[in-house]
Amino acid sequence: MREILTIPQMYEADKRTIEGGISGEVLMENAGRSVCQEITSRYSPCAVSVLCGPGNNGGDGFVIARLLREQGWPVRLGLLGEVENLAGDARIHAEKWVGIVERLTPAMLVGADLVVDCIFGAGLSRDIEDDLADLVNAINERPAPVIAVDVPTGVDGASGAIRGVAVVADVTVSFCRPKPGHYLLPGKDLCGQCVIADIGISPEIVASLAPEIFINGPDLWAQSIPWPGNGSHKYHRGHVLALGGTQTTGAVRLAARGARRAGAGLLTVLADPPALPLYAQDAPGVMVAPMARFEELMQDPRHNAVLIGPGAGVGDDTRKRVIHALHCARACVLDADALTSFDDEPSTLFFAVQGATVMTPHEGEFKRLFGDMAGDRLTRARAAAKRSGAVVILKGADSIIAAPDGRVAINDVFAPWLATAGSGDVLAGIVTGLLAQGMAAFEAACMAVWLHGQAGQDFGPGLIAEDIPDALPGLLSRLWHSAKSGVV
Numbered sequence: 002m003r004e005i006l007t008i009p010q011m012y013e014a015d016k017r018t019i020e021g022g023i024s025g026e027v028l029m030e031n032a033g034r035s036v037c038q039e040i041t042s043r044y045s046p047c048a049v050s051v052l053c054g055p056g057n058n059g060g061d062g063f064v065i066a067r068l069l070r071e072q073g074w075p076v077r078l079g080l081l082g083e084v085e086n087l088a089g090d091a092r093i094h095a096e097k098w099v100g101i102v103e104r105l106t107p108a109m110l111v112g113a114d115l116v117v118d119c120i121f122g123a124g125l126s127r128d129i130e131d132d133l134a135d136l137v138n139a140i141n142e143r144p145a146p147v148i149a150v151d152v153p154t155g156v157d158g159a160s161g162a163i164r165g166v167a168v169v170a171d172v173t174v175s176f177c178r179p180k181p182g183h184y185l186l187p188g189k190d191l192c193g194q195c196v197i198a199d200i201g202i203s204p205e206i207v208a209s210l211a212p213e214i215f216i217n218g219p220d221l222w223a224q225s226i227p228w229p230g231n232g233s234h235k236y237h238r239g240h241v242l243a244l245g246g247t248q249t250t251g252a253v254r255l256a257a258r259g260a261r262r263a264g265a266g267l268l269t270v271l272a273d274p275p276a277l278p279l280y281a282q283d284a285p286g287v288m289v290a291p292m293a294r295f296e297e298l299m300q301d302p303r304h305n306a307v308l309i310g311p312g313a314g315v316g317d318d319t320r321k322r323v324i325h326a327l328h329c330a331r332a333c334v335l336d337a338d339a340l341t342s343f344d345d346e347p348s349t350l351f352f353a354v355q356g357a358t359v360m361t362p363h364e365g366e367f368k369r370l371f372g373d374m375a376g377d378r379l380t381r382a383r384a385a386a387k388r389s390g391a392v393v394i395l396k397g398a399d400s401i402i403a404a405p406d407g408r409v410a411i412n413d414v415f416a417p418w419l420a421t422a423g424s425g426d427v428l429a430g431i432v433t434g435l436l437a438q439g440m441a442a443f444e445a446a447c448m449a450v451w452l453h454g455q456a457g458q459d460f461g462p463g464l465i466a467e468d469i470p471d472a473l474p475g476l477l478s479r480l481w482h483s484a485k486s487g488v489v
C-alpha cells in the first residue's frame with residue numbers, strides 16, 4: 002500500500018522510532034547515508050557543494066558531506082548560521098565534520114558540479130525571502146544538477162506549495178514514506194525524480210500512525226473490482242440511468258460510453274423527447290426513455306446507479322432530479338450542472354446525500370459548491386467530503402479523491418492530454434459504470450480516476466475525449482489478468 006505521511010505523522014514516526022531504541026543520531030546518519038548512496042550511484046566523483054540550513058535538514062547535509070568526503074569526493078559545505086547554534090542531532094553530526102564550514106552564499110555554487118540542497122526540509126515554516134531567496138534563484142540559474150534532501154527547499158511538504166521561491170531539483174531523496182508535497186503540484190514538478198529511502202522506521206510504526214493518504218493505484222482498489230463471474234448476466238452488472246440534456250447532448254453521450262466501457266450491464270439515457278432520437282442513434286447498445294419517466298424508473302431497484310450533471314442544465318429541474326435520486330438512495334454521480342445547480346443552497350444537497358454518492362467538481366465547480374474554503378487542494382477536498390457526506394473527486398492535473406471517512410488518494414499520472422473538453426464527462430461516466438457494478442464509492446472513484454489518467458497517458462498527444470472510453474478495454478484486461486494471476 003503506497004501510504005503518504007503528513008508532516009506531523011513523519012515527526013511522530015521519528016519520535017516513536019527513537020522511543021523504540023534507534024537514536025535520532027542514527028536516523029540522521031541513515032538519512033544522510035541513503036542520500037550519499039543515491040549520489041554515488043548516479044554520478045561519478047565531482048565537486049559537490051552541500052548547502053545546509055539551521056535545522057535537521059542541515060544535519061543531514063553534514064552527514065552527506067562527511068560520507069562523500071570519506072569516499073574521496075571534493076566537498077564544500079556551507080551553513081546558514083553558526084555551528085554553535087545548531088541543536089540536537091544536527092549539532093552532533095556537525096561536530097563530526099572536520100572540513101571548513103563556509104557561509105551559505107551564492108559563492109558556494111562557484112565551481113560546483115553537483116549541489117546538495119539541505120537548507121530546509123519538513124521544518125519550512127514561512128516564505129523564503131531576501132538573501133535566501135537570492136540563493137535559491139542562483140541555484141536554479143546554474144546548470145549543476147541538484148539533489149534535494151527530503152523536499153526541495155521552498156516546497157511546502159504538506160501541500161506542494163511554493164513558499165516564496167523554491168529549488169528546482171533533479172532528484173529528491175525523502176525518507177520512510179512520501180509526503181503530500183511530493184505528489185501535489187507545483188511541488189511535484191520541482192522534486193524531479195523522487196526516491197524514498199528506508200532509514201530504519203519500521204512498517205509497524207508507520208501502520209500505528211493509521212495513514213489515511215494514499216497514492217492512487219491498483220493496490221488501493223484492485224481487490225474491490227466486481228469482476229463478473231462465469232454465470233453473471235447483465236443485471237448483475239448494474240443498470241445506469243444517465244440524465245441527458247436537450248442542448249448539450251455530447252456530454253452524456255461521452256459519459257454513457259465511459260460507463261458502458263467500464264462494465265455497466267445496461268445503460269438508459271433519459272431525455273426530453275426532442276433529444277431522444279439523437280441519444281438513440283448514438284450507439285446501438287444505448288437505450289433511451291423520456292425524462293418524464295424518471296421517477297417511475299427509479300422505483301425499479303435494478304436501476305441502481307444514476308448520473309446527473311453533464312449537459313443537464315442549471316436550475317430547478319436538475320435540482321429536483323438530483324434530490325429525487327439521492328432520496329432513492331441509489332448510487333449517484335453528480336457532476337457539472339448537478340453541482341452548480343446547488344451553488345445557492347449547498348446544504349440542501351449535502352443533507353440529501355445518503356447512498357454511495359460521488360461528486361466530481363473541477364476547481365470552478367468546487368468553489369461554487371463549497372465556497373471559499375481555506376487551505377490547499379488536499380485539505381479542501383477532505384473537508385468537502387466530510388461536509389457533503391459524498392466522495393469528492395477534486396479534478397485537476399493532480400486529481401484528489403477524498404472520502405467522508407478521511408481516506409484520500411492523490412493521483413499520480415502525468416496526462417496533460419486529458420485537458421480537453423468532454424474528458425470530465427467521460428470520467429463521470431466511468432465512475433457511474435463502476436458504481437453500477439456494486440463497487441464501493443471511494444474505490445470506484447479512485448479506480449475511475451486511475452483508468453482515466455492511464456488512458457490519457459497511454460494515448461498521449463492527439464487525444465480527444467472520445468478516445469478515453471475506447472482505451473478502457475486494454476487497461477481493464479491488464480487488471481483482469483493481474484487479478485486472475487493473483488498479482489496486483
Ligand SMILES: NC(=O)C1=CN([C@@H]2O[C@H](COP(=O)(O)OP(=O)(O)OC[C@H]3O[C@@H](n4cnc5c(N)ncnc54)[C@H](OP(=O)(O)O)[C@@H]3O)[C@@H](O)[C@H]2O)[C@@H](O)CC1
Pocket residue numbers: 015025026028029030032033054055056057058059060061090120121122123124125126127128129130133150151152176200
Ligand atoms: N530525527 C529526525 O527528526 C530526522 C529528521 N530528518 C531531517 O530533518 C528535517 C526536518 O528538520 P527540522 O524539523 O529541523 O526542519 P528543517 O527543515 O531543517 O528547518 C527548520 C529550521 O529552518 C528554519 N526556517 C524554516 N523556514 C524558514 C524560512 N522560510 N526562512 C528562514 N528560516 C526558516 C527554522 O527556523 P524557525 O522557524 O525555528 O525560526 C528552523 O531553524 C527533515 O526534512 C529531514 O531532512 C532526517 O534526518 C531523518 C531523521
Ligand SMILES: Nc1ncnc2c1ncn2[C@@H]1O[C@H](COP(=O)(O)OP(=O)(O)O)[C@@H](O)[C@H]1O
Pocket residue numbers: 363396397398399400414415416417418419420421422423424425426427428453
Ligand atoms: N494537466 C492534466 N493532467 C492530468 N489530468 C488532467 C489535466 N488537466 C485536466 N485533467 C483531467 O481532465 C478532466 C477534465 O474535466 P473537466 O474540467 O470537467 O472538463 P470537461 O467539462 O470539458 O469534461 C478531469 O478529470 C481532470 O482531472
Ligand SMILES: [K+]
Pocket residue numbers: 058118119120121122149150151152153154
Ligand atoms: K531540502
